[in-house]
Amino acid sequence: xxxxxxxxxxxxxxxxxxVEKKNGLSYLSWAWAWQVxxxxxxxxxxxxxxxxxxxxxxxxxxxxxxxxGVTIEDVEHIEYLPVMNFKNKSIxxxxxxxxxxxxxxxxxxxxxxxxxxxxxxxxxxxxxxMDESKAQDEPxxxxxxxxxxxxxxxxxxxxxxxVANKDKGLSAIVKVLQTKYKISAKVKNEIKTAIx
Numbered sequence: 114x115x116x117x118x119x120x121x122x123x124x125x126x127x128x129x130x131x132v133e134k135k136n137g138l139s140y141l142s143w144a145w146a147w148q149v150x151x152x153x154x155x156x157x158x159x160x161x162x163x164x165x166x167x168x169x170x171x172x173x174x175x176x177x178x179x180x181x182g183v184t185i186e187d188v189e190h191i192e193y194l195p196v197m198n199f200k201n202k203s204i205x206x207x208x209x210x211x212x213x214x215x216x217x218x219x220x221x222x223x224x225x226x227x228x229x230x231x232x233x234x235x236x237x238x239x240x241x242x243m244d245e246s247k248a249q250d251e252p253x254x255x256x257x258x259x260x261x262x263x264x265x266x267x268x269x270x271x272x273x274x275x276v277a278n279k280d281k282g283l284s285a286i287v288k289v290l291q292t293k294y295k296i297s298a299k300v301k302n303e304i305k306t307a308i309x
Contacts, residue, residue, distance in 0.1 A: 119185045122153055123230030132235060141232045143219040150185065150226055157185045159222055170196060170214045175270065176203040179217045183225040190228035194221035261294035263303055272307060279308035 126149060133140045150157045162180035164171045170179050177196040182189045195203045196217040204213055227233045261267060271290065278286055283305050287296055290304075 119154060119188065120230040123150070123226075124233055126231055128232040128235065132232075139235050140220070141223050141227070141235065143223045143226075146223050146226045146231055149231055150183070150229070154185045157183065159183045159225070160189075161218055161222075162191075169218065170209075172206050175206055177206055177209055177214070179214065179221050181218060181221040181225050183222060183229060185229050188229070190225050192221045192225035192228065194224065258291075258295045259293060261290070261296060261300050263300060267294070271304075275304050275307050283308060 128141055131141060131145050133142060147159075160182045161169050162171075162182065163169055170177045172178075178193055179196065180191060180193050182191040184190075194217050196209060196213050198204050198213070223232075224236070227236055259267060261271060271294070274290070275286055278289075283301075286304060286308070287301060290296055296304075
């Protein structure tokens with residue numbers, strides 16, 4: 114009899130009774146997920162990737178993310194995950210704690226395990242899936258846009274983006290920014306000046 118692949122073995126496991134709900138999102142316990150992996154594949158390993166400074170997280174000077182990998186039968190799946198607060202918003206680098214990083218690492222490892230098949234279906238269509246009944250019953254809400262003002266706390270970040278992407282043109286830049294920000298005519302003129 115031919116041996117099943119790790120993905121086929123793990124994806125056949127029903128995880129519904131192990132899913133935890135928090136803030137309307139579904140999660141698998143990392144400890145339970147790892148136990149299932151090791152029960153089925155005792156030689157499985159995981160890795161937490163460090164940055165060049167030796168920290169167990171990576172950063173761009175503003176926010177941070179973690180990088181983890183899970184290897185089962187010589188196949189490694191790597192997962193990147195932002196370090197986020199309880200509202201699933203990136204935490205500013207200056208406010209980062211070791212607890213925040215540890216939480217992100219465990220969530221990242223669970224998602225790397227899901228790439229091997231265990232509980233993958235709970236992530237279908239979303240990075241952090243909504244409760245299934247809510248996803249079907251509730252209409253999708255438009256994201257809340259931030260009112261962008263010249264020289265507010267977001268302005269420097271926006272201007273770095275604008276300068277780095279000025280070759281794309283004003284309309285393309287504004288279109289991207291409008292996915293997160295409300296852009297007034299005054300702000301649009303300031304962006305136009307910056308890319309000329």
